[in-house]
Amino acid sequence: MQDTKIAIIGGGNLGTAILKGLVYTKQYTKEEILVSEKKKHRINYLNENGFQVISDNLQAVKSANTIIISVKPQQITELLEEIKPELSGNSKILLTTVTGFTFSQYEKIIGQVPIFRIMPNTAIEIGESMTCISHIHSTKEQEDKVIALLEKLGKTMIIDEDQLASATVLGACGIGFALRFIRSMSQGGIEIGFGSEVSQYISAQTIKGAAELILQSGNHPEREIDKVTTPQGITISGLNEMEHQGFSSAVIKGLLASYNKLELVRNKEKK
Ligand SMILES: NC(=O)c1ccc[n+]([C@@H]2O[C@H](COP(=O)([O-])OP(=O)(O)OC[C@H]3O[C@@H](n4cnc5c(N)ncnc54)[C@H](OP(=O)(O)O)[C@@H]3O)[C@@H](O)[C@H]2O)c1
Numbered sequence: 001m002q003d004t005k006i007a008i009i010g011g012g013n014l015g016t017a018i019l020k021g022l023v024y025t026k027q028y029t030k031e032e033i034l035v036s037e038k039k040k041h042r043i044n045y046l047n048e049n050g051f052q053v054i055s056d057n058l059q060a061v062k063s064a065n066t067i068i069i070s071v072k073p074q075q076i077t078e079l080l081e082e083i084k085p086e087l088s089g090n091s092k093i094l095l096t097t098v099t100g101f102t103f104s105q106y107e108k109i110i111g112q113v114p115i116f117r118i119m120p121n122t123a124i125e126i127g128e129s130m131t132c133i134s135h136i137h138s139t140k141e142q143e144d145k146v147i148a149l150l151e152k153l154g155k156t157m158i159i160d161e162d163q164l165a166s167a168t169v170l171g172a173c174g175i176g177f178a179l180r181f182i183r184s185m186s187q188g189g190i191e192i193g194f195g196s197e198v199s200q201y202i203s204a205q206t207i208k209g210a211a212e213l214i215l216q217s218g219n220h221p222e223r224e225i226d227k228v229t230t231p232q233g234i235t236i237s238g239l240n241e242m243e244h245q246g247f248s249s250a251v252i253k254g255l256l257a258s259y260n261k262l263e264l265v266r267n268k269e270k271k
Pocket of ligand 1: 009010011012013014015016036037038039042056070071072073075097098099119120121122124172
């Protein structure tokens, strides 16, 4: 059964996307979500958009059984120390988007409580996230509850904790990579004759269609590419030129650069 209230600590970029998604997917009304946020301009923004905001993390945790933490990694330790008194017992479920903070680090501060490390992306705002999930100390009932909540916000996948860094890069950073690709297509579209808005619209819908083709058929992308590339044709000329310029290699190297950077940051934080 879904709780009547949910609390989000940290109303930044992702926290706000999550709370908008909860309302967009009609799982909660704005009145049923309590956001705890400290930044003045974020509080103003959230208030102006009709959300209930407080600057009291303990109160937020008290008010709900499901708590979503969405603060920066360097802020999580202090936050957990603060809310620890309200987390004893196993009745509250903690979901956390915080990158790189491991279950063992949580356990050292708050003990063995149900924790779901979730890695969504900002498309959660419109119920189209890819959310990878790892969990610990949870009952089957709590797992079902969290998955039901997140499934309404997009697609979900349960993964091992040691794959969460990869999920961060592929899914969470991935939306940035995909958006840059849409922008590149739009820019090309302008050069060949469309206004910027039309070019962006055609590009975005084309990318959406391509993604849906793969998701619905399960086909390898090259199988779908074969259907649009004819001998001596136009599409293959463009595709081959992109590859000559290092397209696939650039994307793969970009992903690896993000992954390596994440590892570097994590190692720094461990010291
Ligand atoms: N953005 C994404 O697409 C994405 C995707 C997956 C995972 N993540 C992870 O999710 C987390 C949040 O990311 P974000 O991009 O939303 O960061 P963000 O925009 O910086 O949001 C964090 C917000 O939480 C506030 N905050 C910090 N400590 C707080 C506390 N103790 N109580 C109440 N509010 C507090 C921050 O305010 P102050 O800055 O004033 O402290 C800030 O407004 C990060 O750990 C990130 O790695 C992000």
